[in-house]
Amino acid sequence: MNSDIMFEKGSRFLVTGGAGFIGSNICEKLLEMGYFVRCLDNLSTGKMENIAPFMENENFEFVKGDIRSLDDCKNAVKGIDYVLHQAAWGSVPRSIEEPLDYNENNITGTLNMMEASRNAGVKSFVYASSASVYGDDELAVKIEESIGKMLSPYAFTKLACEHYGSLYSSLYGLNTVGLRYFNVFGKNQDPMGAYASVIPKFIKEILKGESVTIDGDGGQTRDFVHIENVVQANLRAALYGEKAKGMVFNVAYGDTVTLLEFYNELTRLLRKDVKPNFGPVRPGDIRHSSADTKKIREILGYVPQVSFLEGLGKTIEWYKNNL
Ligand SMILES: NC(=O)c1ccc[n+]([C@@H]2O[C@H](COP(=O)([O-])OP(=O)(O)OC[C@H]3O[C@@H](n4cnc5c(N)ncnc54)[C@H](O)[C@@H]3O)[C@@H](O)[C@H]2O)c1
Helix, strand or coil: CCCCCCCCCCCEEEEECCCCHHHHHHHHHHHHCCCEEEEEECCCCCCHHHHHHHCCCCCEEEEECCCCCHHHHHHHHCCCCEEEECCCCCCHHHHHHCHHHHHHHHHHHHHHHHHHHHHHCCCEEEEEEEHHHHCCCCCCCECCCCCCCCCCHHHHHHHHHHHHHHHHHHHHCCCEEEEEECEEECCCCCCCCCCCCHHHHHHHHHHCCCCCEEECCCCCEECEEEHHHHHHHHHHHHHCCCCCCCEEEEECCCCCEEHHHHHHHHHHHCCCCCCCEEECCCCCCCCECCECCHHHHHHHCCCCCCCHHHHHHHHHHHHHHHC
């Protein structure tokens, strides 16, 4: 399906946040392709169980370290060709409660990683941004060139990383590529806790017969993108880092559902007729989040392979066996 994605034999990758949801899926794919993968993670939200299957693989190395430490970053990039930087604190509501920690982990941490990477001369530095940078932008379909006012510290940290990405490419020639993920879902995503994302949270709650609360009226739209598409986007961004230098791209499926439509689909697939409760709108939430994917298709050759429904089916099966 992505036979054009191939790196030089013996390529070495660093995945920061590799014990987290997205990072562990990237590690898995790269190992399957036969490359060396180093994972740098401080296990703040990531889990050893996500990388346990790779620990015996001689091409895999786990380094427990923190991107807030420049020394940890410098050590982690030694001998590395491509950096896929996923480590950060997620969650809009949590960032509103703890803005200083977000600044440290997401902005200082990313700056450290960029600095270490430019000194190590890596070929591409791909980093995770977020659709939250669209803020209160009013376009129904989000295009990379138009963003609004930031609505949360989390969104601001991601925008700051994009600005640093642009500077590191123009000032120092580092091939930085920013990926604005929309709502990613799939295996290894944490369904627990107050800040869990809506797909794993709802699947867990419905499977366990717990009550489900939709924030707001459920009319908010989301472009849910399955993890396999996001992994593909990362590999393409690394491969075409020179061509895409200093750019940012939407990473989405390119289609949207409302939260209520998603909920109804979920109860249908799980064969559970459970009515949701409706709660207050979450502060900092974007009402409509729909992506234009023309730029990533044209420049990186990205074609999402897994549809929302197919991805939802795969994800439900995984949670049935892993909750
Ligand atoms: N999941 C989504 O829908 C989504 C959407 C937009 C953007 N993103 C971004 O994608 C990236 C990965 O998100 P995820 O959903 O996999 O989250 P996650 O919490 O599962 O993974 C983040 C990983 O980073 C690690 N980490 C955090 N701070 C660190 C630090 N200071 N030093 C070292 N490691 C650290 C955590 O332990 C964790 O393993 C993040 O940058 C996030 O902001 C995710």
